[in-house]
Amino acid sequence: MNLANRSPTPAASTSLARLVLLADGSAAHRRLMRVQLERAGYRVIEAADGDTALRLCREAAPDVILSDWLLGGCSGIDLCREHRDMPRTGYGFFILLTTRSETADITAGLQAGADDFLLKPISGAQLVARLNAAERVLDMQDTLSAANVKLQAALERLHEARRQIEHDLREARKLQNALIRERQRSFGPIRVSLLMRPAGLIGGDLVGFHQLDDRTVGIHAIDVSGHGVAAALMTARVATQIETLSLDRRMAPADLVAALNEAMLDGMQTDSYLTMIYAQLDIPTGQMRLVQAGHPYPLLQRADGTIERVGEGGLPVGVIAGARYDQLELTLRPGDRLLTVSDGITDATSWRGALLGEEGLTAILRLNAPLWGFALMESMCWSVSEFASGERQDDVSGVLIEYLTPAPVVPARPAAEPE
Structure with a gap:
């Protein structure tokens, strides 16, 4: 799904919409961003603290995580590290929301596994643009995952065919040896x-x-x-x-x-x-x-x-x-x-x-x-x-x-x- 083709209304099918976890200690900030996300066609779940965000990451495996740098329970950086260590089938795109723009802070976020940053205050256009970038990464990941599944299935068929061929060749060898009485x-x-x-x-x-x-x-x-x-x-x-x-x-x-x-x-x-x-x-x-x-x-x-x-x-x-x-x-x-x-x-x-x-x-x-x-x-x-x-x-x-x-x-x- 490509955000560039989204309408400003939630016209996208719920079954196909990406799931976004919004982790922020401010209820007002979550409310504002939720409206923007749902208008862009996303499904949204919320967490007011780091512990709740960690639980939702494990249970719901969101496609995109928008996390404030400062969270109760654990920081956004800690949440990012924990999220990267979790076993999951698909990729989770992680965006840190922060007021910090120092090089050291950006470096720390990238080392923790963050994919992108949004500086507060966040405009709707900025949010949609960053999510567009996230969508491209997730689409490529989905394409690669689907290709890997097909490749794995093809490899399994090849292995099975090879086992059958080797079995047939072993039987053929017995028959060939039988020609030498x-x-x-x-x-x-x-x-x-x-x-x-x-x-x-x-x-x-x-x-x-x-x-x-x-x-x-x-x-x-x-x-x-x-x-x-x-x-x-x-x-x-x-x-x-x-x-x-x-x-x-x-x-x-x-x-x-x-x-x-x-x-x-x-x-x-x-x-x-x-x-x-x-x-x-x-x-x-x-x-x-x-x-x-x-x-x-x-x-x-x-x-x-x-x-x-x-x-x-x-x-x-x-x-x-x-x-x-x-x-x-x-x-x-x-x-x-x-x-x-x-x-x-x-x-x-x-x-x-x-x-x-x-x-x-x-x-x-x-x-x-x-x-x-x-x-x-x-x-x-x-x-x-x-x-x-x-x-x-x-x-x-x-x-x-x-x-x-x-x-x-x-x-x-x-x-x-x-x-």
């Missing part, structure tokens, strides 16, 4: 170990294996572009398609990856793409047919410790229609192991901006030569984390395929002959 499994002399650590609750990496028949195992490592829910949904869809395509025992790995490429471009209607490794391993012979489609190069560590880079690079899946993928063959022998990781490892960056890369991964593999299985994977993750100062900006995943060396046969000691 086993983290480690042995197939005769071959052992396959899986590593998957998303950067967030869920991610776009997925690794897995599935037995195609009595002697063949299919192994895949997938890294979908992007992160979060969309990437996780894509990995689930791709994993299902890989298992479906691999049901055709006649389909070679290169044909399977090419078919997956066409399915992504034709059926999924998405801008996402993925890099992957897909391999089929013959358990009795250790022979492997492998396709690298844009994924980081697998590293083959032979039993004698030498390390070879495997793969031909290749196009990512879901980028170019009609893409063809090269297929290579290799043979694992006892003591050999093949490590495949996502670019969350090879693209790890030190605080100086250096990439770990293939060279760094090779060094980690050499350093951890005595370790096998999960112990090797955990040590590798620790080394990468140390290199990147604990920062992980991308999902991390890996597959470790090991051709286990048979345990040496220890001849039994002959029983000691009795003496």
Whole structure:
């Protein structure tokens, strides 16, 4: 409500009118000011002393307090201090009525919390002008309070939405983890170990294996572009398609990856793409047919410790229609192991901006030569984390395929002959 638009008669609605507390020891002065205030459209309550004024401040929470400097019970300055210390929902504009104009008195009033001063004797025009200023402050306060209420309500809705999203993501993570039925499994002399650590609750990496028949195992490592829910949904869809395509025992790995490429471009209607490794391993012979489609190069560590880079690079899946993928063959022998990781490892960056890369991964593999299985994977993750100062900006995943060396046969000691 703006006093500038008030009529000199009490035309304003009582329900909208500001409440003014008039605290003055002079009944005649209160009567005169009350008439002026009510003509300006205000509701008015009166107090003849400081104690009554304090009680009315607590009970009625007036919008404006007009208080004489000198009051019975407590001074106007004391009333102002007490009023400022009271808990209330809205702002109370405090005007001191005084005959004092010294700088020290004005300073004392401002320090007590007064907003304005009116020097006695007070004219009607002066009173209305000061109340106009008070109205502007109170209107701004009301606007800010209403905006704060709306903002708080919006924040509560956002917090609730965030809690729901986090709950859904935790459930989605359980479902994504369920796609990896086993983290480690042995197939005769071959052992396959899986590593998957998303950067967030869920991610776009997925690794897995599935037995195609009595002697063949299919192994895949997938890294979908992007992160979060969309990437996780894509990995689930791709994993299902890989298992479906691999049901055709006649389909070679290169044909399977090419078919997956066409399915992504034709059926999924998405801008996402993925890099992957897909391999089929013959358990009795250790022979492997492998396709690298844009994924980081697998590293083959032979039993004698030498390390070879495997793969031909290749196009990512879901980028170019009609893409063809090269297929290579290799043979694992006892003591050999093949490590495949996502670019969350090879693209790890030190605080100086250096990439770990293939060279760094090779060094980690050499350093951890005595370790096998999960112990090797955990040590590798620790080394990468140390290199990147604990920062992980991308999902991390890996597959470790090991051709286990048979345990040496220890001849039994002959029983000691009795003496």
